[in-house]
Amino acid sequence: MRTTLHLTHDHPTPLPEWVEGGDVRMPPALVRRLVSEYTEHGDRLLDPFAGFGTTLTVSESLDRKAWGIEYDADRAAYACDRLRHPDRLHHGTATDIPDDVPTLDCVLTSPPFMHEFAARDPLQNYDGESDYETYLDDLAAVFGSLGSRFHRAGTLLVEAPRGTDVRALVEGFQERYPDAELVAQRQRDRTIRSLFELQDALETELTDRQWEALETAYSAGYFSWPRETSGQEVAELLGVSQPTFNKHLRIAERSAFRMLLDREYPAADE
Ligand SMILES: C[S@@+](CC[C@H](N)C(=O)[O-])C[C@H]1O[C@@H](n2cnc3c(N)ncnc32)[C@H](O)[C@@H]1O
Numbered sequence: 001m002r003t004t005l006h007l008t009h010d011h012p013t014p015l016p017e018w019v020e021g022g023d024v025r026m027p028p029a030l031v032r033r034l035v036s037e038y039t040e041h042g043d044r045l046l047d048p049f050a051g052f053g054t055t056l057t058v059s060e061s062l063d064r065k066a067w068g069i070e071y072d073a074d075r076a077a078y079a080c081d082r083l084r085h086p087d088r089l090h091h092g093t094a095t096d097i098p099d100d101v102p103t104l105d106c107v108l109t110s111p112p113f114m115h116e117f118a119a120r121d122p123l124q125n126y127d128g129e130s131d132y133e134t135y136l137d138d139l140a141a142v143f144g145s146l147g148s149r150f151h152r153a154g155t156l157l158v159e160a161p162r163g164t165d166v167r168a169l170v171e172g173f174q175e176r177y178p179d180a181e182l183v184a185q186r187q188r189d190r191t192i193r194s195l196f197e198l199q200d201a202l203e204t205e206l207t208d209r210q211w212e213a214l215e216t217a218y219s220a221g222y223f224s225w226p227r228e229t230s231g232q233e234v235a236e237l238l239g240v241s242q243p244t245f246n247k248h249l250r251i252a253e254r255s256a257f258r259m260l261l262d263r264e265y266p267a268a269d270e
Pocket residue numbers: 024025026027048049050051052053054055069070071072075092093094095109110111112113122123124125
């Protein structure tokens with residue numbers, strides 16, 4: 001299993017001039033990666049500590065519906081200017097989630113930070129006083145209050161090999177989750193591979209460096225139009241020369257396209 005992820009830490013937009021202190025924004029590449037991986041088109045997201053609106057703008061660009069709450073008036077106004085749906089960003093506090101925030105599919109945020117021995121309250125933008133215990137309780141209360149805003153029902157799709165005792169599988173699941181019900185059961189011949197198997201086959205075929213080149217190029221926006229990162233920049237991220245990067249990438253692309261277009265990959269049991 002891969003445990004590292006290479007992403008660029010660039011911000012395409014500079015911080016506004018009136019900002020004092022460091023850059024607290026999330027890297028857009030990280031948001032893009034998480035939103036793409038964990039949500040679908042049209043899903044509803046909330047960033048309860050929206051800051052300059054990175055989560056919301058990236059989510060909107062990926063056709064997700066994004067709501068946000070931001071305590072600081074200047075940041076809220078700045079973020080609103082950049083949003084397709086500025087009415088979904090509230091200037092307020094995450095400790096009091098506005099009623100018009102709908103049922104959610106995802107919450108993605110980077111909360112205001114506090115050092116263990118600090119005394120200023122991050123949840124009031126460091127204006128009031130607080131202590132670390134209270135800060136943790138406040139954050140727990142915010143996330144606790146969001147629990148009830150998630151879709152209560154979900155559908156679990158399980159693919160089991162032929163010969164599996166489906167009844168035992170279902171009963172085992174229902175023992176743990178008594179409200180769960182079996183909606184449908186189908187038997188089909190496998191002519192199409194699951195996405196995961198295809199990913200596995202590709203990952204197995206490529207060397208670590210080839211996979212890393214492909215993953216890093218994709219996450220860094222190398223395949224975007226126009227290109228967000230040049231080949232030279234991706235090569236630098238990987239710590240290799242550009243010709244080496246080109247070679248790794250070309251081999252990875254060839255394998256990926258061969259599997260996709262020729263449907264030529266190892267058999268499922270291999
Ligand atoms: C780490 S920053 C988030 C940055 C954001 N992810 C971005 O990319 O711009 C945390 C934000 O939480 C805001 N904040 C602090 N207390 C808050 C509260 N009670 N409710 C909502 N936002 C709050 C701060 O003003 C700050 O902008």
